[in-house]
Amino acid sequence: MSDTDASKSTPANDVEQPATVDTEQWLHMYEQMCKIRAFEENANQLYLSAKMPGLTHMYIGEEAIAVGVCEALRRDDYITSTHRGHGHCLAKGANLRRMFCELLGKEEGYCRGKGGSMHIADQEVGNLGANAIVGGSAGIATGAAMSIKMRGSDQVAVCFFGDGALGQGLLYESMNMAQLWKLPVIYVCENNLYNQYTHQSETTAGSMTGRAEAFGIHAVEVDGQDVQTVYATMRELAERARRGEGPAFLLCQTYRFYGHHVGDVNRDYYRAREEENHWRGNCDPLKLLATTLTTQKLVEAYVFEQIEQEVRTEVEAAVEYALAAPYPAAEEVTQHVYA
Amino acid sequence: MRKTTYIQAINEAMKDEMRRDESVFLIGEDIGHYGGLFRVTRNLFDEFGAERVIDTPISEQGFMGMAVGAALVGMRPIVELMYMDFFLVCGDQIFNQAARYHYMSGGLLNVPLVIRGQQGGGKSYGSQHSVAVESVFAQYPGIKVVAPATPYDAKGLLISAIRDNNPVLFLEHKMLYFTRGEMPDATEEYTVPIGKADVKRQGKDLTIVTSSYCVLEALDAAEELAEEFGIDVEVVDLRTIVPLDMETVLESVQKTGHLLALHESQANCGIGAEIVARVYEEAPHLLKSPGRRLGMAPASVPVSKPLEMELLPWKKNIKAAVLDMMREYA
Numbered sequence: 001m002s003d004t005d006a007s008k009s010t011p012a013n014d015v016e017q018p019a020t021v022d023t024e025q026w027l028h029m030y031e032q033m034c035k036i037r038a039f040e041e042n043a044n045q046l047y048l049s050a051k052m053p054g055l056t057h058m059y060i061g062e063e064a065i066a067v068g069v070c071e072a073l074r075r076d077d078y079i080t081s082t083h084r085g086h087g088h089c090l091a092k093g094a095n096l097r098r099m100f101c102e103l104l105g106k107e108e109g110y111c112r113g114k115g116g117s118m119h120i121a122d123q124e125v126g127n128l129g130a131n132a133i134v135g136g137s138a139g140i141a142t143g144a145a146m147s148i149k150m151r152g153s154d155q156v157a158v159c160f161f162g163d164g165a166l167g168q169g170l171l172y173e174s175m176n177m178a179q180l181w182k183l184p185v186i187y188v189c190e191n192n193l194y195n196q197y198t199h200q201s202e203t204t205a206g207s208m209t210g211r212a213e214a215f216g217i218h219a220v221e222v223d224g225q226d227v228q229t230v231y232a233t234m235r236e237l238a239e240r241a242r243r244g245e246g247p248a249f250l251l252c253q254t255y256r257f258y259g260h261h262v263g264d265v266n267r268d269y270y271r272a273r274e275e276e277n278h279w280r281g282n283c284d285p286l287k288l289l290a291t292t293l294t295t296q297k298l299v300e301a302y303v304f305e306q307i308e309q310e311v312r313t314e315v316e317a318a319v320e321y322a323l324a325a326p327y328p329a330a331e332e333v334t335q336h337v338y339a
Numbered sequence: 340m341r342k343t344t345y346i347q348a349i350n351e352a353m354k355d356e357m358r359r360d361e362s363v364f365l366i367g368e369d370i371g372h373y374g375g376l377f378r379v380t381r382n383l384f385d386e387f388g389a390e391r392v393i394d395t396p397i398s399e400q401g402f403m404g405m406a407v408g409a410a411l412v413g414m415r416p417i418v419e420l421m422y423m424d425f426f427l428v429c430g431d432q433i434f435n436q437a438a439r440y441h442y443m444s445g446g447l448l449n450v451p452l453v454i455r456g457q458q459g460g461g462k463s464y465g466s467q468h469s470v471a472v473e474s475v476f477a478q479y480p481g482i483k484v485v486a487p488a489t490p491y492d493a494k495g496l497l498i499s500a501i502r503d504n505n506p507v508l509f510l511e512h513k514m515l516y517f518t519r520g521e522m523p524d525a526t527e528e529y530t531v532p533i534g535k536a537d538v539k540r541q542g543k544d545l546t547i548v549t550s551s552y553c554v555l556e557a558l559d560a561a562e563e564l565a566e567e568f569g570i571d572v573e574v575v576d577l578r579t580i581v582p583l584d585m586e587t588v589l590e591s592v593q594k595t596g597h598l599l600a601l602h603e604s605q606a607n608c609g610i611g612a613e614i615v616a617r618v619y620e621e622a623p624h625l626l627k628s629p630g631r632r633l634g635m636a637p638a639s640v641p642v643s644k645p646l647e648m649e650l651l652p653w654k655k656n657i658k659a660a661v662l663d664m665m666r667e668y669a
Contacts, residue, residue, distance in 0.1 A: 110445070111443060111447060113445070119443040121443075121444045121448055128408070129448065133435055133436075136431060141408060143410075144411065144412050146414075147413055150409070170400045173396070173398035173400055174405065336442045338441065338505050339441050
């Protein structure tokens with residue numbers, strides 16, 4: 001893979017940003033959200049046309065969270081991701097070709113085809129890996145933050161998880177220690193309302209932010225469809241953690257526009273069409289940002305179409321590249337068991 | 340030469356490595372001020388402080404996960420599990436995370452993590468404080484398993500484990516803690532390589548392949564078998580369960596022609612079955628009698644002393660197994 005690869009995405013910001021965000025940066029965030037959506041639509045097609053093996057989970061509808069959070073991070077900050085993790089990886093700076101190669105089990109994939117959709121890791125941009133165990137990375141992200149503190153670094157670690165992970169004890173064990181030891185970790189809960197196929201009203205008692213507050217952890221709830229709010233909030237939480245003020249909990253209200261996984265097509269038995277239509281029609285993070293920027297007369301409407309076209313072309317080229325890419329040699333199957 | 344206890348040997352290994360490498364730290368329950376339930380981390384808090392000898396809440400899953408995360412980004416954690424039985428409380432973090440990370444990431448990420456603590460029966464601690472886990476761990480690729488029997492091997496292997504770039508399970512045994520053995524001077528540096536067995540007693544009639552505390556029981560049994568029956572047993576101390584040193588095992592079986600694979604975890608589906616099977620696969624012609632296993636019967640370890648002693652594959656049971664084999668085939 002050469003450095004001049006056209007599909008290489010822009011990594012999360014490396015330098016300190018000014019307090020005010022200029023239009024160009026919002027457009028960059030729009031582009032990143034577009035990229036995630038186009039990536040997911042293509043991944044979905046690959047699955048439906050039987051070109052992609054295994055399992056995958058669409059992030060469409062939740063793009064503003066990954067982008068808002070990762071744009072507020074530095075390249076050397078850490079994230080851990082989830083089974084619904086393509087958005088996090090791309091937002092943190094993953095390369096489209098290597099992502100598709102990994103989904104298709106190809107040699108050039110991030111994990112040489114061994115990890116697949118649910119295990120993409122990218123050390124160069126601080127992505128410590130997606131995790132197929134719900135809540136499974138809560139300890140890992142918190143431990144990365146412990147390492148940061150021990151090394152005297154000013155990095156931060158972000159743990160992405162869904163509302164389903166609120167059912168896992170590991171999260172609370174980790175949050176307890178993070179607050180005891182004032183670790184620079186931010187727990188980002190993507191509340192998309194469903195634990196797989198079960199509405200959270202049947203799974204989650206009490207308050208979500210109250211869970212963090214019980215440990216004395218600073219908790220904030222935001223509209224996860226509004227990338228501007230997510231970004232601004234995350235900037236504050238990251239700075240706070242860098243100053244040594246400890247962990248935070250960011251609850252982002254969002255919605256999964258598609259099913260739990262790509263094969264989850266008939267969803268009527270667990271959620272209403274009207275609900276899906278409401279979120280898709282009124283709470284689309286891409287549309288929301290475009291509307292805000294055009295209403296404020298900062299950007300003309302055609303610019304968004306242009307971005308979308310460019311991104312689609314780039315993503316489709318990456319798909320073609322990955323489809324043609326070679327598989328790993330058979331003897332690799334027993335390699336990488338031990339370092 | 341001097342003599343130290345098994346506990347002191349482990350303590351020295353950690354102290355030396357923490358002095359040598361700032362990325363090494365300890366994490367676990369009551370390991371700081373208190374010095375660990377079995378005093379294995381004694382005095383380390385005084386030298387290295389709370390930053391590097393970290394007392395945790397009773398949250399095995401949480402601190403095991405955190406150790407994995409810290410190991411991924413530059414640290415070399417040593418996790419103490421107070422009782423090895425508690426591995427089940429944090430099993431996902433050990434098996435699905437630590438052991439699989441290197442493979443799942445296609446070799447991109449390493450988890451240089453040591454999980455150490457004591458296991459096994461003999462103290463009437465009951466079913467949830469007496470388990471022997473070597474066979475269970477051997478089922479999971481991606482984690483190495485060592486189980487030394489002497490203070491010398493314990494220190495040398497723990498240093499190797501700390502310097503290894505993989506997760507390593509370091510199995511101590513509660514019956515070994517106060518045993519003493521010869522050691523080089525504290526200032527003399529040495530390591531024992533992971534994956535290399537050691538013949539602890541030379542013999543010509545039968546090979547016992549074992550590890551951890553069972554080595555001591557096997558050596559005792561061997562002395563009595565020699566004295567009482569003139570049977571000359573060779574005792575191969577595996578020292579490492581994963582990866583297995585089959586070369587040393589086969590060399591010994593070539594010499595004796597009779598094999599008893601011994602371990603404290605249950606015989607059924609245990610590591611002994613693996614060892615016997617491998618000898619059959621790799622060199623069946625070496626065996627003059629059917630290779631055998633001796634481990635626990637499939638039961639939980641009971642508190643009642645006579646029941647516990649009946650279950651544990653120790654001296655009495657080892658002697659009975661050897662006599663049975665030799666009566667038939669010698």
